[in-house]
Amino acid sequence: MPYDLILMDCQMSILDGYETTREIHRLYSQPPAIVAMTANAMKEDVEKCLNAGMDDYLSKPVSKAMLAAMLERWSRANRMRHRQMVPLSAIVQFPTQKHWK
Incomplete structure (x- = not known):
């Protein structure tokens, strides 16, 4: 598999995420x-998303810190160390759009 991580857009036009x-x-x-x-x-x-087989979830707009945390969490090296991973979104409450100013 040539990719460690896929950031999946759920609303694509031909075949959805x-x-x-x-x-x-x-x-x-x-x-x-x-x-x-x-x-x-x-x-x-x-x-x-999780029922479709996605491993985790980021709600837009995405901050650099949220993206960096997700990339680190789901990197191949980190997944190899921790076989029993749960979605980061299940542990950390990321701010939603209503929290943005």
Whole structure:
């Protein structure tokens, strides 16, 4: 697998991010980590991403700090050290758009 991590846009025009994620899992026995990037920030949206096979979730707009934390968390080296990973979004409450000024 040539990629360590895929940042997946959930609202792509031809094949949405949910179907794309399912297809990646179908094609590869050890797919890279897939992190959703979407403006949809409701709990149901997070669950939809995780149910589609995405490993974690970032709500737009994304800060540099949030992106850096996600990249570090899901890097191949870090995943090899910690086999039982849970989504960072399940542990850390990232600010939503209403918190931005």
